[in-house]
Amino acid sequence: MxxxxxxxxxxxxxxxxxxxxxxxxxxxxxxxxxxxxxxxxxxxxxxxxxxxxxxxxxxxxxxxxxxxxxxxxxxxxxxxxxxxxxxxxxxxxxxxxxxxxxxxxxxxxxxxxxxFLPWEDWRNERPSVLDDIGQALDAWARQARSGAERERRAERTEICFGLGGAGWDGYRVLERYELLYGAGLTYESWVDKGREPPASARLFGKPMAHDxxxxxxxxxxxxxxKLRYRPLVFELIEDQFTLAQLQRVVEALAGLRLHTQNFRRLVERGGLVEKTGRIDTRTGGRPAELFRFRREVLRERRAPGVGALSPRGR
Structure with missing residues (x-):
């Protein structure tokens, strides 16, 4: 049927x-x-x-x-x-x-x-919730029925969440959520099994309906x-902007604080922006130059994004 x-x-x-x-x-x-x-x-x-x-x-x-x-x-x-x-x-x-x-x-x-995804925001250093996540995932790994499965779970935890000496990879957003879901550490993973989570359950992030x-x-x-190779960030900012405003939008999406001089060098030398000849006096401090997206870069470069994002001080 x-x-x-x-x-x-x-x-x-x-x-x-x-x-x-x-x-x-x-x-x-x-x-x-x-x-x-x-x-x-x-x-x-x-x-x-x-x-x-x-x-x-x-x-x-x-x-x-x-x-x-x-x-x-x-x-x-x-x-x-x-x-x-x-x-x-x-x-x-x-x-x-x-x-x-x-x-x-x-x-x-x-x-x-x-x-919804609090472990993804590193702009104010390492999120404190990662300590609790690490403990909960360690307990989940120890529940495995075999030594090989315990090792596999522990390795996946370290790679996804940058624990145990592994570096943080900001692009593994979906893998991190799916690991928490699979370990029963999200509200949704309980509801999908037709059960309300007990009061003692360790759950991370605000839940959403369905999946x-x-x-x-x-x-x-x-x-x-796509921030690495497409100029999508300019869809989220006004036509004219300061480089500080542009950097804050990129940082918000990446969940990282970026090195200011390196960021400005990248967007200017990469031909992503051009000066408008105008000054923004609304910054509350020293007036700043206004820039705009330089659309010609779409013809000049195959991958006109802001490049691989590295956090400030690393």
Whole structure:
């Protein structure tokens, strides 16, 4: 017997406000935040992207700017409606970047990304939550049934979270979330098994509905990776900006503090920006030069991004 399939569209809509990366969320019946989503209408949606843009326009009254397809999520049981006997739920997720997208019309909220993934923000040095995560994952590793499995779990923990002398890799966002999920250290991993977590359970990060935190982690990983070779950061900043403002946006997305002189040398010598001849007097201190994105770099370089990101002082 064939089984019905429903195709949904999800959007990881990211903006940087007050030097914080934020994602647009709405609330489902469980009161948990979720990513904006809507069903594909096979009769009227000529393409998936047009369908996505259409319901975002309907919900917010605004047009999305930069959009790219992220991934298709279709694990069995990923949606409670499916677990209750409904159709198989597939979701095509998109990453969207915007400078300003009011959410009032949809009843949505801009929420800080690092509330859901607090171990990803290293701008104020090493996150303290990593100590608790390390202890919880060590206990999980010791529960393995064989020595080989214990070693495999311990190695995966060290590589993903930069523990035991392993270096931190800012691009392993999804791998870190999936490790915590698999170890039963997220709220979602309990709910997906049909159980409420006990009060004694060690859970990390704010939960989201369904598998939307996995989708968010996938979007943040994609965004961090593309910073290296695509000028996506300029989709999130005004047309004219100071180099300090540009650096803070990149730092917010990367979750790292960057060496100021190295960053400025990279964006200027790489031809990413050009001077406007104007001065910003609103900085609260010494007036700063205003720059703009130099679009000619798209023709001149195959990979016009900000390069591999190294934290300040390392």
């Amino acid at each position: 064939s089984r019905d399939i429903t195709v949904g569209l999800n959007a990881v809509i990211v903006s940087v406000r007050e030097d914080e990366p934020r994602v647009l969320t709405v609330t489902d019946a469980s009161e948990l935040p979720m990513l904006p989503s809507g069903a594909l209408d096979p009769e009227s949606d000529r393409t998936l992207e047009l369908g996505l843009r259409g319901w975002v326009r309907h919900q917010t009254g605004r047009e999305l700017g930069y959009v790219e397809q992220l991934y298709t999520f279709g694990d069995e049981g990923r949606d409670p409606r499916e677990r209750a006997g409904g159709p198989r739920m597939l979701s095509v997720a998109y990453l969207a970047l915007t400078q300003d997208l009011p959410a009032e019309a949809a009843g949505g909220h801009w929420v800080g990304c690092y509330g 939307h935190r996995r989708i968010l982690a996938t979007g943040l990983a994609r965004l961090r990776g």
